[in-house]
Amino acid sequence: MTQTRTIIIECLRFHPETDEAPYYQSYEVPFTAEMSVLEGLQYIKDHLDGTLTFRWSCRMAICGSCGCMVNNEPVLSCQTFLRDYHPSRIRVEPLAHFPILRDLTIDQTDFLAKLESVHPYLIPSADDDPGDQPRNQTPDQIQDYLGYAQCINCLLCYAACPQYGLNEAFTGPAALALLHRYNADSRDAGKAQRMDVINAEEGVWGCTLVGECSEVCPKHVDPARAINQNKIVSTQDYFLRFLKPRGRR
Amino acid sequence: MNPPRTYTRGMQRWWLRRPSYQFYLLREGTSVVIALYGVFLLMGMAALAVGPGAFEAWRAVLFSPLSWLLHLVVLAAFTFHAWTWFKVLPLTVPPFKTRRFPRGFSDATLNRMALWAWGVVSLVILVAALRGLQ
Known part of the structure; x- marks a missing residue:
């Protein structure tokens, strides 16, 4: 049965060319039980206010585009349902801790630079070239990184991390989780190239284990675990360098 | 192109x-x-170094009624801190795999092992301290 009800969606609005600061605007949106917050926003854009700006693509929680704050909680708007909030109104804001470009869209430039800095791709060793043959892995070897490979770069973890909000230099949960994903892969030999990012003050040591990144992750990536296990890696690296011959890391 | 103005x-x-x-x-x-x-315990050691008078004064503070009350607060803070510390401990431990446990231990097992170790060590210290007081 599709019964239509009405919910008030309060959106944060900001136009960089006309607004000094963001403000809230409310819309009355008719909805049915199966409608997501994203569909509510699309209703606003199609029927009430064509200027409302937000990102979306797949509508099925895999593209990572539609992340926003709903009632202060970082969520994917495509898998958050209006029925769960009715009859209260909901407040939709852009992801916390990021610069707002316009309305609900944020500027991801900072994250993209950080993602690039962790070399998020396999770096095989030069003397380990299987040629045309596949590089086999055991199920155990796959399990070592599979969980961390689920990241969709939706940035909910950054919006949940107060350390990132307080210090923008912090490499942050998703980038560090992806760093760990490649280090934990048996086919990868690029750990040395990623060590500088891990060891930096704004690397794993910027994390104080608030733990909210893992709580809000829609793909259960557990960045908090990836980061804090690398604190041990970083500590070992620090002390072991005294034992290694000079000029080698 | 200029970067767009953001808020x-x-x-x-x-x-x-x-x-x-x-x-x-x-x-x-x-x-x-x-x-x-x-810091309070360090003050006790400093008092011991200064002389018997100073140490007795520190002991008098230690056994005052207010001190008993504060110790209860401190005990609660210590217990809460230790409890939450052991709660997040599994996140910080790289999975150590053995032949019998090829995937390492679960978070709950690690947490329980740490709590048991904490309990045993605390008991040993408590017994040693009580013997020292006699």
Whole structure:
């Protein structure tokens, strides 16, 4: 049965060319039980206010585009349902801790630079070239990184991390989780190239284990675990360098 | 192309935004109590170095009614800190795999092992301290 009800969606609005600061605007949106917050926003854009700006693509929680704050909680708007909030109104804001470009869209430039800095791709060793043959892995070897490979770069973890909000230099949960994903892969030999990012003050040591990144992750990536296990890696690296011959890391 | 103008919202009173942030601050805040108690114990050692008079004065403070009350508060802070510390401990341990446990131990097992170790060590210290008092 599709019964239509009405919910008030309060959106944060900001136009960089006309607004000094963001403000809230409310819309009355008719909805049915199966409608997501994203569909509510699309209703606003199609029927009430064509200027409302937000990102979306797949509508099925895999593209990572539609992340926003709903009632202060970082969520994917495509898998958050209006029925769960009715009859209260909901407040939709852009992801916390990021610069707002316009309305609900944020500027991801900072994250993209950080993602690039962790070399998020396999770096095989030069003397380990299987040629045309596949590089086999055991199920155990796959399990070592599979969980961390689920990241969709939706940035909910950054919006949940107060350390990132307080210090923008912090490499942050998703980038560090992806760093760990490649280090934990048996086919990868690029750990040395990623060590500088891990060891930096704004690397794993910027994390104080608030733990909210893992709580809000829609793909259960557990960045908090990836980061804090690398604190041990970083500590070992620090002390072991005294034992290694000079000029080698 | 010039970068577009953006608006960054501040972090004013960020700890009010999620209850878990307040729990986190409480968890970290209890370490201040632990540090202060460490200073108090150091003062006792300093008093011992100064002389018997100073040490007796420190002991008088230690066994005052207010001190008993504060010790209960400190014990609560210590217990909460230790409990939450062991709760997050599994996140910090790289999975150590054995032949019998090829995937390492579960978080719950690690947490339980740590709590048991904590209990045993605390008991040993308590027994040793009680013997020392006699």
